[in-house]
Amino acid sequence: MEAADEQLMLAYRDGDASAFETLYARHRARVFRFVLRSVPARGVAEELFQDVWMKVIEARTRYAPSAKFTTWLYTIAHHRLVDHWRKRGLSLVSLDAEEGGAPEPAAPPLSDPARRAALNQDIARLLAAIAALPPVQREAFLLHEEAGLSVPEIAEATGASVEAAKSRLRYATAKLREALGEGNADG
Amino acid sequence: MAEPEDRDLSARYRALPDETPPAALDAAILDAARRDARMRRASGLRRWTLPVSLAAVVMLSVLVTLRIEDERPDVAALRESTGLATPVEEKAPDPYAALPAEKGSDPVSTRPAARAPQVSAPASAEKKGSDPISALPAPAPALAPAPAQRDEAGGMEKKPDEKKLDAVAAPAAPAAPARESGLRASPEAASAARGSGFAADAARAPVEAPASRDRADMSRAKSEARMQDAAPESPRAWLERIARLRREGRIEEADKALEAFRNRYPDFEIPEALREAVLGTR
Numbered sequence: 120m121e122a123a124d125e126q127l128m129l130a131y132r133d134g135d136a137s138a139f140e141t142l143y144a145r146h147r148a149r150v151f152r153f154v155l156r157s158v159p160a161r162g163v164a165e166e167l168f169q170d171v172w173m174k175v176i177e178a179r180t181r182y183a184p185s186a187k188f189t190t191w192l193y194t195i196a197h198h199r200l201v202d203h204w205r206k207r208g209l210s211l212v213s214l215d216a217e218e219g220g221a222p223e224p225a226a227p228p229l230s231d232p233a234r235r236a237a238l239n240q241d242i243a244r245l246l247a248a249i250a251a252l253p254p255v256q257r258e259a260f261l262l263h264e265e266a267g268l269s270v271p272e273i274a275e276a277t278g279a280s281v282e283a284a285k286s287r288l289r290y291a292t293a294k295l296r297e298a299l300g301e302g303n304a305d306g
Numbered sequence: 307m308a309e310p311e312d313r314d315l316s317a318r319y320r321a322l323p324d325e326t327p328p329a330a331l332d333a334a335i336l337d338a339a340r341r342d343a344r345m346r347r348a349s350g351l352r353r354w355t356l357p358v359s360l361a362a363v364v365m366l367s368v369l370v371t372l373r374i375e376d377e378r379p380d381v382a383a384l385r386e387s388t389g390l391a392t393p394v395e396e397k398a399p400d401p402y403a404a405l406p407a408e409k410g411s412d413p414v415s416t417r418p419a420a421r422a423p424q425v426s427a428p429a430s431a432e433k434k435g436s437d438p439i440s441a442l443p444a445p446a447p448a449l450a451p452a453p454a455q456r457d458e459a460g461g462m463e464k465k466p467d468e469k470k471l472d473a474v475a476a477p478a479a480p481a482a483p484a485r486e487s488g489l490r491a492s493p494e495a496a497s498a499a500r501g502s503g504f505a506a507d508a509a510r511a512p513v514e515a516p517a518s519r520d521r522a523d524m525s526r527a528k529s530e531a532r533m534q535d536a537a538p539e540s541p542r543a544w545l546e547r548i549a550r551l552r553r554e555g556r557i558e559e560a561d562k563a564l565e566a567f568r569n570r571y572p573d574f575e576i577p578e579a580l581r582e583a584v585l586g587t588r
Contacts, residue, residue: 136343140336151327168327172335176342242322264319292312299318 124188248298
């Protein structure tokens, strides 16, 4: 039986490096994709991804299993992304914008020609639609799809109310469906 | 996201290509995590170093103390087995004489052992009957040699120096009580034993106390076993003690001590300087 994430984190907190390795192996790809699909450039995503895990390492002594490890992990990732946007001159207002009006901070992740070539049309359309979402809606969608968080967990990780998280997720899925439907219609 | 459209969207999202961090990034993060874990273990060890050290020191101290307590000769038993009488000298004050005898504190642990058992203080027996050690019956003196010389700094026996013998035979012999008592005769104890403080011990006269007698019997056996290893009282010290007893008018004790001396050292020739003081006017 596999050890729970929380147990592994507690073990790492107490000095067991192998527990961290297991934990990292479980979550590295998802966290990486969450960050990668939240920012425009892969280099930035890698930097943020490393920062997230360094924060985990630094915060290990304060870790208490009061919530799911995944929620705690993506809370750290969320805060790191907020810091990133803030440094880029984008206010939290734009980050928190629910609907339209706000500038889109994330450039389409398909700026890399190699990646673009490797993806088929459908995938490219979905990625473009995700990138076009408002940040908070994109974050809610990625937390739901990539991290597997429920609406209350999304609310906890992002510091929003459950209603706000639910609303963001609903808007995100509606927009993505619409984008994919339009794409299908076009294609 | 429970609707069919949502499930379809989720399926399409999962169909996106897997993106993973580069291996160099993985290695950097894992290295950082291992380094941090090592530091944590090291700091954990450091955190335990001080308490463990302190605990070890305390434990060692307790063990040493217990060992010392265990090896300390039993004063009461030694008193009985040696039958030594301590002269009452009134020249120097006894720093312990002012201590209240009624408090029930054990004089064995608080007073210098140089104060030898009192065999000539039955008059105040009822008054100070609370002292279990003093309550022991006083046996005949000089039945066994005392281990005093073991504790004396330097030599085990005195050199045959006539001047020294004369000085010892003189009325004021400062170090003699400690030497004779054979009990913890350190310099401090010897000096503390000097003087008139023996009057307080005299007040701790024997009282019939069966419980304490049983205890004394047991401790006497222990002490006698210990005294097998102890250095015997030197003949000169013995003679000095006899001389002192005689000077103090404790003729009977002096005679008994002399008899014991004769039994122990039948061929010993009493020095001229001590002869009269030891033999008295027989």
